[in-house]
Amino acid sequence: MKAKLKTLGRALKYVWTKTPIEMFIVTAVSLIEGLLPVSALVVLKKFVDVFTANETYAETGLSSASLAVVWILIMIVQYTIPSITTYLLEVTRERCSKELSMSIVGKCISIQGIAHFEDKQFLDINDWLSFTDRSVGPFLYQINDGVKYCTGFISIFALFASFEYWISIVLTVSIVPSMIIAQKRSLEKSHQEEALEALSRKARYYRNTLLSPAAVKEFKLFSFNKLFKHKLLELFSDMEISNVRFQRKIRNGDILGTSIRIIAIGSIFIFMLGKTRDGTVTIGSFAMYLQSLFQFSNNLLMIALVWAYFEGSYNYFSKFFNFLAMEDTIDISRSRRMLVECVEAIRFENVSFTYPSEKQALRNISFSLKAGERVALVGENGAGKSTIIKLLLRLYDPSEGSIYLNDNAILEYDIASYRCKFSGIFQDFMKYDLTVRENIFSDGSGNDDIMNEFPGVFPESELEKLPDGMSSLLGTTLGGVELSGGxxxxxxxxxxxxxxxxxxxxxxxxxxxxxxxxxxxFELVFSRNEGITLCVTHRLGSVKEASRIIVLKDGEVVGDGSHNELIVTNDYYNRLYMSQASMYESKP
Known part of the structure; x- marks a missing residue:
């Protein structure tokens, strides 16, 4: 309970901070909404008393016609103000959803290590948080309902207390079973949503893959469409069964809670009818209290339901705040030194690394790279080649040992200025559904002659085939042009x-x-004499032009030298190269 109140309080503060004016207006309107029903009942009671007595109301001097006009005005406001409230809530929801989304995106950007992004639990949480509309909207409406129904409950409680205080107590007690049922239902609903989210995520994957242009060829050839369709139908069936069971529990609980409340209301109704018959209560008062019975019970039930449904908001915002408080997976506490000097050398010194999955990738490796060198890193799959790239980019920190740049530990450098010195070409590259220019230059403002600066990489003839040249939108998701894999x-x-x-x-x-x-x-890459070039590949026929070749095996450096040296002195490299040599020999 304490944790729930604390989290919901933080959530309310967060929303109020982001949209203070809107939240102030929503709260004020919610208070008015809560008071209007009681005001209408009081005016109705006076109207009935004056009308049945056929005289002017003594205290105010109002006639029945005047009271009728006042009652009509109140009813007009009561039934039009929800439209204003909905408008305000929707405007506030849009702004808060944007703020929440940008906070989530900002946090993801601020995390410099990639261990979280390779963790399934993190991805599940991120996927859950991405649906901000399903959390912010309900939370705002719950706040509105909470203020409105609490105001209505307090005002009607005071109304009954001025007549017979025990009526308020009986009505409150009668609603307790419904409150308990609502709280239990809310917890079950929260668990239900989490369970269904896992199924929904699978369903989205199967559905999106079924409709993916990239999968059409294999789906037609290997009949994967039947497999995916079968899996999708199974998931929909499981989701339907789970939902039916949950709805059955809701139905049974509602019947029990409603029965108890009706018995209590009926008993009070009989009591008040007797008071009216003996003249203790006027007809107007009887009409007012009769309507108040149902409103009181409804307000209290809605308060219980709002509190119960806050469980979903609590789950979302607890994940949200925990996500924002998540620590980075690399140590940036010492990374304050700006890297302004040129990169002269990089040195690995007794570096070992183990992934969070406890798979050891590197074992006590040491080597150095100097400006002007073109170094190839070779070895079989799983030797640790790509891990070295990740460590150099500070996507991970070494488990043991240190990496130095110009004799300074890379942990000391400001990470943004450090990464500015690096660029990369990766096998698992991204295909951005952006323009050609934006795919090359992230700020979208690059030199259109870039193709000529690196001839042969992306021929000018291929660019000319695109509808708008460098401004051509790529990828079919947003209606652009699809490129081949190459x-x-x-x-x-x-x-x-x-x-x-x-x-x-x-x-x-x-x-x-x-x-x-x-x-x-590779000829273009290895022809570059400036800076340091480190190339990871398993195609050994392409690395003979490298000035040095570092050979990795099972996470250890087992060779370091030129191709001509290693082919003679390193049996492991010799075997690797000779196993591929036929691929690069011309055949008759």
Whole structure:
């Protein structure tokens, strides 16, 4: 209970801070909404008394016609003000949803390490938080309902207390079973939503893959569409069964709670009828109290329901605040030194690394890289090549040992200025549904002659085939032009070469490119004499031009030298190279 109140209080403060004017107006209107029903009842009571007595109301001097006009005005306001409230709530919801979304995006951007992004639990939480509309909207409406029904409950409680105080107590007690049922239902609903979210995530994957243009070819050839359709139908069936069971519980609970409340209201009705018959209560008062019975019971029940439904908001905002408080997976507490000097050397010193999954990737490796060197990093899959790239980019920190740049530990450098010195070309590159220019330059304002600066990477002839050249929108999701796998990869290579850098990290960059173009691209990469170039590849025929080759095996450095040296002195490298040599030999 304490944790729930604290979290909901933080959520209310957050929403109020983001939209103070709107929340003030919503609260004021909610108070008016809560008072209007009681005001209408009081005026109705006076109207009935005056009308039945056929005289002017003594205290105010109002006639029955005047009271009728006042009652009509109140009713007009009562039934029009919800439209104003809905408008205000929707405007506030849009603004708060935007603020929540940007807070989530901002947090993701601020996290410098990538361990969280490779963790399923983190991805589940992020996926849950991404649906801000389903949390902010209900939360705002719950606040509105809470203020409105609490105001109505207090005013009617005072009304009954001035007549027979025990009526308020009996009505309150009669609603307790419904309150308990509502609270239990809310908890079950929260668990239900979390369970269904996992199923919904699978369903979205199966559905989106079924409709994905990239999957059409294999779906038609291998009949994956039948498998995915079957899995999707199974999920829908499981979701339907789960929902029916939950709705059955709701139905049974509602019947029990409603029965108890009706018995209590009926008993009080009989009591008041007797008071009216003996003249203790006027007809107007009888009409007012009769209507108040149902409003009192309804207000109290709605308060219980609002509190119960706050459970969903509590779950969302507790995840939201925990997400914002999540610590980075790399140590940036010492990263304050701006990197303004040129990169002269990088040194790995007794570096070991183990992934959060407890898989050890590197074991006590040491090597150095110097400006002007073009170094290839080779080895079998799982040798630790890509892990070295991740450590250099500070996506992870070493478990043991240190990495130095110009004899300073890289942990000391401001991470933004440090990464400005690097660029990369990766196998698992992104295909952005943006323009060609925006795919190459993230700020969208690059040199349109970039193709000519790196000839052969993305031929000018291919660019001319696009409808709007560098301004052509790519990807079918937003209605753009789809490129081939090789064209996308060449665009990613151009992106890596175009970014200003002093260290170029190349990780298996030519998986979708034919051997002839691959050879040209590696020739371009290794022809660059400025800065440091570190190239990871398992295609050994392309790395003979590297000034040095570092050989990895099972996370350890087992060779370091030129191709001509290693082919003679390193049996492991010799075996790796010879196993691929036939791929690069011309055949008769």
């Amino acid at each position: 064209q996308w990869q060449r665009l990613a290579i151009l992106r890596g070469l175009a970014k200003p850098h002093e260290v170029l990290l190349v990780d298996e960059p030519t998986a979708s490119i034919d051997p002839i173009e691959e050879s040209r691209i």
